[in-house]
Amino acid sequence: MIDAIDRRAARKADRRRAILEVAERSFTERGFANTSMSTIAAELGGSKTTLWTYFPSKEDLFAAVLDSKIAAFQQALDEALIPEGGTAAALTRFGRVVLRKILSRDSMALHRLIVAEVERFPALGETFAARGPDRSRARLARYLEEEMAAGRLRQGDSHLAARQFFALCQSGCYLDRLWRPRMVEAADPDAEVAEAVDIFMRAWGPARA
Incomplete structure (x- = not known):
């Protein structure tokens, strides 16, 4: 039985x-x-x-497709934010997971789909944002808030800081590849993450006496 x-x-x-x-x-x-x-x-x-x-419904099916793509990604983000190596090391691991995910062929295709359809189907954008970007930024914001409380980052709005870090990570090869799908992949994603972490730590690192 x-x-x-x-x-x-x-x-x-x-x-x-x-x-x-x-x-x-x-x-x-x-x-x-x-x-x-x-x-x-x-x-x-x-x-x-x-x-x-x-x-x-078709909307429920689309949401399930998103959930199936995001589950492993969210786990990888959690694993990146371990204390080992300090704040900059954790942000580097986190940024690499994010950039590798969003640069993948299926993620690029999904992002282009959302942009193309969201005017006619606003709920599509809400579904994607709630299950993807919003959840990832909230996870990073919780980590940043803990680092701020511990004095390893300066005090401030952790959600704003999370948005800024994501924007830094997405400012280079991600935007190039999003709009130019046939471009030669000359950029180094890891180098771009390193630059993003450096800029972020200069802005949000603890104040020096």
């Missing part, structure tokens, strides 16, 4: 993963507006009724 339940659960999990893979490809290639539950069901070889048992 238990084996039968486990097999059903495994089949359901496999089916859910298959749906998310097809949906991600469809959203990326066709855009949100031109993707329908019918087209996804047709690619999967099933019915819309079956698809709806997993995801009640």
Whole structure:
């Protein structure tokens, strides 16, 4: 009996993963507006009724696609912010995780999709922001607040500081690659993170006596 339940659960999990893979490809290639539950069901070889048992709407399906992409990323961010090496070392690890993620081909495609669709579908932007950038900035802000309390950073608005650090990390090769998908990858992401950390620590490091 238990084996039968486990097999059903495994089949359901496999089916859910298959749906998310097809949906991600469809959203990326066709855009949100031109993707329908019918087209996804047709690619999967099933019915819309079956698809709806997993995801009640296209919006719910899009949110699930985002969650599937972000879960491992959020764990990597947590692991980057360990105390080892001090504040600058933690920020360097964090920045490298962020930049490698957002420079990946699938992340770039997703960001372009959001920008293209958000005027017609404002909820799309809200869903993405809440599950991605907002959550990542909030995680960094909590860390910065702890560093401020410990005197390793100067006192200030930790959420503002987090925004500034993300902006520094995204100011170079990320913007170049976002708008120029065929550009030659000449920039060094790790070097850009190092520069971002240096500037950030100059602005937010503890005051010297």
